[in-house]
Amino acid sequence: MNNKIVFTGGGSAGHVTPNLAIIQSLREKGWAVEYIGSKAGIEKQIIENLGDIPYHAIPSGKLRRYLDLKNLKDPFHVMQGVLKAYRILRKIKPQIVFSKGGFVSVPVVLGSWLNRIPVIIHESDMTPGLANKLSTPFAAKVCVTFPESLRHFNGDKAIHTGPPIRRELFQGKADEGRRLCGFTAGKPVLMVMGGSLGSQIINETVRATLDRLLERYQIVHICGKGMVDAGRSVKGYKQFEYIQAELPHIMAMADLVVSRSGSNSIFEFLALKKPMLLIPLSKQASRGDQIINAQSFAKSGFSQVLLEEDLTPDTLLQAVNGLYDGRNRYIAAMKESSVQNSVERIVELIEKHAKKRK
Numbered sequence: 130m131n132n133k134i135v136f137t138g139g140g141s142a143g144h145v146t147p148n149l150a151i152i153q154s155l156r157e158k159g160w161a162v163e164y165i166g167s168k169a170g171i172e173k174q175i176i177e178n179l180g181d182i183p184y185h186a187i188p189s190g191k192l193r194r195y196l197d198l199k200n201l202k203d204p205f206h207v208m209q210g211v212l213k214a215y216r217i218l219r220k221i222k223p224q225i226v227f228s229k230g231g232f233v234s235v236p237v238v239l240g241s242w243l244n245r246i247p248v249i250i251h252e253s254d255m256t257p258g259l260a261n262k263l264s265t266p267f268a269a270k271v272c273v274t275f276p277e278s279l280r281h282f283n284g285d286k287a288i289h290t291g292p293p294i295r296r297e298l299f300q301g302k303a304d305e306g307r308r309l310c311g312f313t314a315g316k317p318v319l320m321v322m323g324g325s326l327g328s329q330i331i332n333e334t335v336r337a338t339l340d341r342l343l344e345r346y347q348i349v350h351i352c353g354k355g356m357v358d359a360g361r362s363v364k365g366y367k368q369f370e371y372i373q374a375e376l377p378h379i380m381a382m383a384d385l386v387v388s389r390s391g392s393n394s395i396f397e398f399l400a401l402k403k404p405m406l407l408i409p410l411s412k413q414a415s416r417g418d419q420i421i422n423a424q425s426f427a428k429s430g431f432s433q434v435l436l437e438e439d440l441t442p443d444t445l446l447q448a449v450n451g452l453y454d455g456r457n458r459y460i461a462a463m464k465e466s467s468v469q470n471s472v473e474r475i476v477e478l479i480e481k482h483a484k485k486r487k
């Protein structure tokens with residue numbers, strides 16, 4: 130009988146795509162994989178699009194850091210989620226559960242613990258997210274992307290593995306990206322990605338600067354669900370809500386990137402040596418982890434940073450041009466980086482901690 134593993138993680142793609150990288154390797158080794166996620170989160174769409182991984186939906190509450198009436202109802206959803214996850218896991222009987230965090234993962238980790246199934250967690254950001262903080266006491270190991278994260282965990286529970294990156298991102302073809310976008314080979318391509326859910330402020334600022342940017346660049350813009358502006362369909366400007374299978378080709382085609390500084394995206398751009406202008410999510414809207422991610426990349430010479438409060442069409446244009454003019458310097462710094470894809474290391478840990486089949 131095959132070894133079996135259940136993955137969880139969701140809410141935004143940053144809590145799903147690292148799982149995809151690990152799933153690919155485990156399946157090649159003969160593991161059977163199932164997924165537990167929320168009823169309507171982006172993880173459902175991503176996993177179901179793959180077509181061959183059983184997906185189980187559980188109720189999940191959002192873990193808010195602010196006052197909201199829903200905070201009163203959500204503990205019940207979380208409790209229902211724990212119960213449902215417990216029952217699903219009891220039936221599937223995996224040898225191990227891998228959690229990439231996001232609020233849906235907490236009930237799954239608790240359900241695993243109640244079933245005495247070992248759990249491994251991965252934390253992508255320098256400071257642990259709330260879901261992973263709550264889950265850590267129930268986990269056998271916490272893998273971290275940044276070495277600086279180790280100090281947030283007690284004892285030897287945390288282990289620095291680095292970022293798990295999907296193998297197919299290294300196999301993109303720039304020609305195919307240009308074909309998908311209707312672009313020519315003679316003009317540089319700027320890729321804009323406001324995080325996996327899109328960013329309204331980045332979308333609006335890019336569109337307000339569009340004519341001036343288009344003089345020098347072709348632009349592929351990942352806008353987020355429901356945020357494509359059909360009225361702005363002009364030559365050299367291609368919009369997508371979200372890109373799944375074609376992403377490697379789009380990334381291969383890009384000469385430079387304007388992006389939020391979600392950990393997974395920036396490590397992918399680093400691995401592909403794409404000069405980046407990072408516009409981190411502000412402290413008003415988050416715990417500030419993207420600002421720390423961006424500062425760390427800027428310090429290493431991989432990126433430029435433009436804070437949201439300084440973002441205007443003029444500052445955007447100036448920063449993009451500065452980035453493109455200095456691209457060789459950024460590429461050279463990225464070539465010196467010692468960051469490695471962590472998929473194989475995480476797979477080894479999973480194999481080490483998985484319960485043995487009776």
Ligand SMILES: CC(=O)N[C@H]1[C@@H](OP(=O)(O)OP(=O)(O)OC[C@H]2O[C@@H](n3ccc(=O)[nH]c3=O)[C@H](O)[C@@H]2O)O[C@H](CO)[C@@H](O)[C@@H]1O
Nearest residue numbers: 141142143146253254324325351371372391392393394419
């Ligand atoms: C608003 C929010 O909560 N942001 C967090 C979220 O960001 P977010 O979900 O945006 O996460 P990341 O930038 O880390 O990762 C996004 C992932 O989605 C992929 N992708 C994106 C767009 C697309 O069209 N296709 C596609 O496949 C990227 O290649 C990447 O693998 O998780 C990150 C990792 O914990 C955190 O650092 C961010 O602070």
